[in-house]
Amino acid sequence: MSGETLGTGISVLLGSYQGVDAEQGIADLESSVVACPDGVEVSDDFKVSAVKSLDAPDVGDDAVAFRLVGGLNGDDTPAAYTVVRSGTNLAMFxxxxxxxPKTVAVPDEVVSAQVAKLEKTSG
Known part of the structure; x- marks a missing residue:
């Protein structure tokens, strides 16, 4: 990875879905990102104060990327997400x-490498 990503921690979550559930899930996520630029109250303790759509890498069947600012008990911690659909699988980075923290993003090279591995193993 490039020097500009030093200090960035990345987690990956994989999910497999039935039928069109993965396709509907990523479509719903994309709609939510667009609909909530000023954030959303998730619970009494967890609030998101801002959501910004980012350019998603050209991988998988669909991809959505965004940065949100929020956290527990008023803490505003920026985090970046990239979600990729490949068939009935969703990979969330x-x-x-x-x-x-203010310019955090999921590095495209990480997403591309991991999605290539997913597609190779899932056929």
């Missing part, structure tokens, strides 16, 4: 940055 989550990133936080210890060195530059």
């Amino acid at each position: 989550y990133a936080v940055s210890l060195t530059d």
Whole structure:
């Protein structure tokens, strides 16, 4: 990875769905990102104060990327997400940055490499 991603921590979550559930899930997520630029109250303790759509990498069948700012008990911690659909699978990449939280993003090279592995193993 490039020097600009130093201090970035990334987690990956994979999910497999039935029928069109993955396709509907990523479509719903994309709609929610567009509909909530000023954030949303998830619960009494967890609030998202801002959501910003980002350019998604050209991988998989569909991809959505966004940055949100929010957290527990009024803490505003920026985090970046990229969600990729490949067939009936969804891969969610989550990133936080210890060195530059305001511009945190999931590196495209990480997403591309991991989605290629997913597609190779899932046929």
